[in-house]
Each structure stands twice: as structure tokens, then as C-alpha cells.
Amino acid sequence: MSFYDYYSEYKGIDFNNFFNQTKEVDILRVLNNDKISKYDFLTLLSPKAEKYIEEMAQKSHKLSLQHFGKTILLYTPLYLSNYCVNKCAYCSYNIENKIKRKTLSLEEIELEAKAIASTGLRHILVLTGESSKDAPVSYIIDAVDVLKKYFDSISIEIYPLSTEEYIKLIEAGVDGLTIYQEVYDEKIYDKLHIAGPKKNYKFRLDAPERACIANMRSINIGALLGLDDWRKCAFFTALHADYLQNKYPHMEVSVSVPRIRPHVGSFNNVNVALDKNLLQTILALRIFLPYVGITLSTREPQSFRDNLIPLGITKMSAGVSTEVGGHSSTSSGDSQFEISDKRTVEEIKQAILAKNYQPIFKDWMSL
Numbered sequence: 463m464s465f466y467d468y469y470s471e472y473k474g475i476d477f478n479n480f481f482n483q484t485k486e487v488d489i490l491r492v493l494n495n496d497k498i499s500k501y502d503f504l505t506l507l508s509p510k511a512e513k514y515i516e517e518m519a520q521k522s523h524k525l526s527l528q529h530f531g532k533t534i535l536l537y538t539p540l541y542l543s544n545y546c547v548n549k550c551a552y553c554s555y556n557i558e559n560k561i562k563r564k565t566l567s568l569e570e571i572e573l574e575a576k577a578i579a580s581t582g583l584r585h586i587l588v589l590t591g592e593s594s595k596d597a598p599v600s601y602i603i604d605a606v607d608v609l610k611k612y613f614d615s616i617s618i619e620i621y622p623l624s625t626e627e628y629i630k631l632i633e634a635g636v637d638g639l640t641i642y643q644e645v646y647d648e649k650i651y652d653k654l655h656i657a658g659p660k661k662n663y664k665f666r667l668d669a670p671e672r673a674c675i676a677n678m679r680s681i682n683i684g685a686l687l688g689l690d691d692w693r694k695c696a697f698f699t700a701l702h703a704d705y706l707q708n709k710y711p712h713m714e715v716s717v718s719v720p721r722i723r724p725h726v727g728s729f730n731n732v733n734v735a736l737d738k739n740l741l742q743t744i745l746a747l748r749i750f751l752p753y754v755g756i757t758l759s760t761r762e763p764q765s766f767r768d769n770l771i772p773l774g775i776t777k778m779s780a781g782v783s784t785e786v787g788g789h790s791s792t793s794s795g796d797s798q799f800e801i802s803d804k805r806t807v808e809e810i811k812q813a814i815l816a817k818n819y820q821p822i823f824k825d826w827m828s829l
Contacts (some may be wrong), residue, residue, distance in 0.1 A: 465671060465705050466664055472500070472701060477694060481544040484508040493517055493698045495814065498750055499586030506746035507693045512738065518745040522580055525752045527761075535777045535822045536815050537585035538808065539575055539619070541786045542566050542605055546591030548658030552689060552722060555591045557658065564786045565596050576745045577790040579612040581781050581807040584824040587640060592621035592660055599627050601632040610635040614824050618682065622658065623670035628676035639673040641666070642718070645689040646698035650829035654689060661793050670706060680714035681706060682757060687743075692735035696743040703754050716755030716777065719743055719760070737766055741773070748774035762801040764813070767803055771817045780816075 475530050489511050492502040505511065506518060507673075543565035545553035554561060554643075566574065578586060586609060590597040595807050602620065609616050617638030618631065628639070648663055654662040670681050683702055686693035699717055707715045740762075747756060757777040758767055767778065782801050783789050805813070814821040 465702055466666055466667055468705050469667075469698065469701065472698075473646075473648075475504075475692070475697075477504075477697075479700055480504060481508045481510070481693075483739040484510050489514050489755040493521060493749075500697075500701060500750075503746055503750035504697055507696055507742065511746075512742065514668065515738070515742060515745065517815060518742070518749065522745040522748040523772050525748055526774050526776070529752050530755075530776050532819045533822050534771060535585065535825055536551075536583060536778065536780045536810065537587055537615075537617075538578055538581075538583055538779055538781050538789075538807070539587045539589050540571075540578060540609075540695075541589045541784060541788065542571065542602075543593070543597040544786050545593040545596035545732070547593045547595070548660040549656040550658070550660060551654045551656060552644075552686070552725075563798055565601075566605075566787055568604060568608055570787055570790075571605050573790040575609050575612040575789060578781070582615055582823050583781070583807060585615040585617070587617045587638075587779075589619045590613060590621070592658070594621060595639055599623065599630060602631060602636075606631070606634045606636055611690060617682070621725070622666050623672070625672040625676050628673045628678060629735060631647040631679060632676055637678065638682065639670065639674075639678050640684075640718070641669050642659070642684045642686060643667055643699075643702070644684060644686045645695065646702075647690050647694065650690050670702070671709075674706060674710040674713050678713070681718065682716040682718055682755070682756075684718035684720060686720055687735040687740070688732045691733055692739050692743065695748065699751065700747055700750055703751055707754065707776055708809070709753070714755065716757055717751070718757040718759065719747075720759055725735060741770070744774045760801040762802055762805040764805055768813050768817065771819055778810065780805070 468692055488505050492498050492505050518767050544555055545563050546557055606616055616639055617637050617641040618636050651663050670683055673681055677803055685699045688696055703715050703717050745757060755776040756773045756774050758770060759779045760782040784801060811821045
């Protein structure tokens with residue numbers, strides 16, 4: 463059984479009908495339970511549950527302390543290449559967009575590594591556009607060989623790979639995978655992914671499981687909030703995380719909740735997720751999946767990120783540049799999207815300490 467089979471059992475849910483039938487007594491029942499079901503989670507995503515955000519926040523805070531303590535792991539992305547062969551309606555890297563393209567040389571990768579390592583960060587996320595021609599697996603392996611001199615944990619966010627390719631990257635020193643399905647609704651997915659390999663919905667959907675089979679240490683998934691109704695996105699993302707966690711209990715599973723940000727291109731068909739919607743998503747996720755990590759990126763404004771620290775977040779990006787070579791070079795490639803929180807690593811460290819939480823620079827080292 464693949465996740466698609468599991469997803470297919472739920473994709474026909476009439477969300478509006480479910481929410482219309484949700485009563486306040488249902489929400490209170492869910493909040494009083496130690497363990498909740500998938501439909502209980504959906505109850506916490508309902509419009510009526512907005513009245514109970516404070517109660518949800520208290521429970522989310524308690525669960526976060528119980529399972530993760532007062533810690534926030536810090537990392538930063540390193541963009542190696544922005545070449546892409548896909549035509550995706552919502553992305554700057556769209557092959558038809560006239561942006562400055564660049565792939566870093568190994569020498570440039572080392573400069574980026576030194577610049578990032580000087581901030582104290584020891585966890586890094588390596589990103590590329592989706593072009594196996596301009597950034598093949600062999601190139602990623604060579605890059606990892608450079609980066610592992612400076613970092614204790616190297617995750618990747620690149621195009622979907624086969625199980626065998628994930629095994630090669632793990633052997634090279636990669637221990638984490640981030641991959642977003644972007645949107646779980648198949649019709650919307652097909653419409654937004656106009657051309658290119660990314661149009662293959664199922665191959666992308668199964669990528670996290672292929673990485674689990676390859677024995678990747680950590681898996682991070684998510685949907686891009688704004689491409690579909692945020693409640694549907696949150697539900698299917700949680701369903702996916704629950705599936706992976708139950709089937710591969712030895713894996714470290716995390717969820718990201720990115721909202722669409724300004725970018726090159728003309729995509730305007732955004733299903734807006736407000737701050738209160740994102741807050742409700744994070745609280746409901748923590749209550750449903752108490753052992754799952756929750757990542758919050760610099761797509762979000764700094765005051766909002768700071769206030770979410772005690773409410774379920776376990777991992778935050780810091781000192782971010784979404785430009786290829788943006789940490790060290792004056793001739794970088796164009797960025798993937800605009801970030802909102804532009805603080806340095808030190809500034810974010812101090813913000814975490816101000817909340818009486820501990821910023822973590824290193825929590826993993828491969829043998």
C-alpha cells in the first residue's frame with residue numbers, strides 16, 4: 463500500500479459538509495482527549511474551532527514541552543542552482559521566466575559553506591531547481607563531499623529521486639530530505655504544473671516513502687499554502703505525515719507550513735491563508751501529531767515567527783538567502799521567492815533566548 467492508496471480513501475471528503483456539521487461540543491471533546499483521530503484533527507481545523515484557539519494553544523504548548531522541551535533547532539538553506547526544466551505556474555524558477563540562472567562551482571560551494579559555518583550553524587538544507595541536467599546526482603554528491611567538512615547534518619531539497627539515488631546520497635553524507643507535494647488535490651496539481659517532470663503527481667507523492675525505504679534519517683514534507691484551501695492542504699499534509707510515521711516509526715518525520723510569497727511571474731490565483739489560519743494549522747498539527755517536528759521558515763514575518771516559538775514550532779531557518787550563492791557572492795543567481803524575516807543568525811538566536819527557549823545549532827552528527 464502506497465500513500466496514494468491511503469490518500470484515496472479520504473480525498474472524496476466533503477469538507478464543507480463536515481465543517482457545517484461540526485459542533486462546539488465536538489471541539490471540546492477533541493481537546494479533552496489524549497489521542498485524537500484524523501477526523502478529530504479536521505474538527506480542530508474547522509471554522510468553529512477558531513473560537514477555541516486559546517485552548518488549542520495551551521494544549522499545543524504543553525505537548526511541545528513534553529516531547530521537545532524548550533528548544534528550537536536552527537538551520538539555513540544553501541541554494542546550489544536555480545536551473546529548472548519545469549513550467550510551474552507559481553514559481554520563479556519556471557523555465558519560461560527570464561531570471562538570472564546560475565549553478566555554483568565546487569569552489570563557490572566552499573565559499574558558501576565557510577560563510578554559513580562562520581555563523582555557528584551546523585545544519586544545512588541544500589536546494590536546487592529541478593534540473594537533473596544542470597544539477598545531476600553526481601554534482602550533488604560532489605557538493606555534499608565539500609559541505610560535510612563544515613556541517614554535521616546535510617539535508618536536500620531537490621527534484622524527486624529513485625530509491626537507489628537516495629541510497630547513493632545517503633552514502634555520500636546526506637541525512638535528511640525535504641520535499642513538498644505543493645498541493646494534494648490532483649486536479650489543481652495538474653493545472654498548476656503545466657509541463658515538465660514535476661507534472662508526474664504520483665512520482666513526487668511517493669518520493670518521501672522512497673527516501674524512507676532508502677533509510678534516510680529525517681523526512682520533511684508539506685504543502686504550499688495558497689495553492690488550495692488551507693484547511694484541505696493542512697489535512698492532507700497531516701495525513702501524509704501520519705502515514706509515514708506509522709509505517710516507518712524509526713524515521714524522524716517533520717512538517718513544514720510554508721505560505722506562498724511574492725516571486726517572479728504572474729500567478730495571482732492565491733487561496734489566502736491568514737496569520738490566524740496558519741496559527742490554527744500549527745496548533746492542530748501539534749495536537750494531532752505530538753511527535754512530529756514542525757518547521758517554520760523565513761517566509762513568515764519576524765514578530766509572527768517569534769510568537770509561534772512556544773506553540774509547537776521545533777525548527778526555524780535563520781540567516782537566509784534564497785539566491786544561488788547569496789551567502790558569499792556578489793554575482794548570485796536570482797532568488798526563488800522573497801523572504802520576510804531577514805534577521806541574521808545571531809538576531810534570531812537572541813529572539814529565541816528572549817522567549818526562554820534554547821537555540822540549537824547541532825543535534826545530530828553522522829558517524
